[in-house]
Amino acid sequence: MIDFDFEFLLVTGTLVAGIIWLIDHLLFAKERQQSATSKTLHDPILVEYAKSFFPVLLAVMVLRSFLYEPFRIPSGSMMPTLLVGDFILVNKYDYGLRLPVLQTKITPGNKPKRGDVAVFRYPKNESLDYIKRIIGLPGDHISYYNRRISVNGKPLETKFLEDYQGLGESSELLINQGCDNVKAKCKVFNEQTGEVSYTMMNNPDARYGDDGELFVPPGHYFVMGDNRDHSNDSRYWGFVPEENLVGKAVIVWMHWDWRSGGTGLDVSRVGTRISN
Numbered sequence: 001m002i003d004f005d006f007e008f009l010l011v012t013g014t015l016v017a018g019i020i021w022l023i024d025h026l027l028f029a030k031e032r033q034q035s036a037t038s039k040t041l042h043d044p045i046l047v048e049y050a051k052s053f054f055p056v057l058l059a060v061m062v063l064r065s066f067l068y069e070p071f072r073i074p075s076g077s078m079m080p081t082l083l084v085g086d087f088i089l090v091n092k093y094d095y096g097l098r099l100p101v102l103q104t105k106i107t108p109g110n111k112p113k114r115g116d117v118a119v120f121r122y123p124k125n126e127s128l129d130y131i132k133r134i135i136g137l138p139g140d141h142i143s144y145y146n147r148r149i150s151v152n153g154k155p156l157e158t159k160f161l162e163d164y165q166g167l168g169e170s171s172e173l174l175i176n177q178g179c180d181n182v183k184a185k186c187k188v189f190n191e192q193t194g195e196v197s198y199t200m201m202n203n204p205d206a207r208y209g210d211d212g213e214l215f216v217p218p219g220h221y222f223v224m225g226d227n228r229d230h231s232n233d234s235r236y237w238g239f240v241p242e243e244n245l246v247g248k249a250v251i252v253w254m255h256w257d258w259r260s261g262g263t264g265l266d267v268s269r270v271g272t273r274i275s276n
Helices: 006-034 045-066 171-177
Strands: 068-072 086-091 117-121 129-136 141-145 148-151 157-163 187-193 196-202 212-215 220-224 245-257
Touching: 006 045, 045 068, 068 245, 117 220, 129 148
Parallel strands: none
Antiparallel strands: 068 086, 086 245, 117 129, 117 245, 129 220, 141 148, 141 212, 157 187, 187 196
16 A cells, blocks of 8 residues: 555656756756856756756656556555565556546556456545455456355355465564464465466454455446455455556565564565466
């Protein structure tokens, strides 16, 4: 989750630097050059900064808004697929390009698929970015009983893989992540929806009481975390509108778990693919 509007600051900074550079070029640079008494001409400090930062800010804005945006995973709701401390890249063009800040869609893009790991603006507070797996598409009938998902009356194929090996004894990890502790008895499964196969896990010791079924309305998506018993997702706050989608998570480019009892730097996760 991210609660700091870096995108707005980036766009504002790029515009301000560009406007300063343009105004100086059109109105002041020529006069300053003609009145210079030496061959060495120094721009005002504000103009010099604008010239230096504008190309960098513009390149970062284009890369971040239209190609790939980096995110850090701060919670364990997507374990075992994504761990606390994973730094990921999110494909910004697959679901269609949007103008930064305004979020106006300018290209159609591809439709999200079941099994995609998507980043989206949290519907209850759009200043926050969430990441979950798409389980239900518009019009789908979703049922969830006894920790088993069915889509349109067909249970998702699930196969037990192993007991999850927690990372440590830290009470902080136990409270915040549930399964991220050696004392937890979480079970890892392979789950398949259509052609997409991924891992998820349950915690048999967790309080359980979110059975039910529903229909996904048009233009919305039903999402869940892979850490099923420790995820704040569509089971609790509803659906994700299509216009809230930010992009599809594609790869882990770094892992650094800074918490007490965490794993620190783990280069083995670099290059881990997320979405098929």
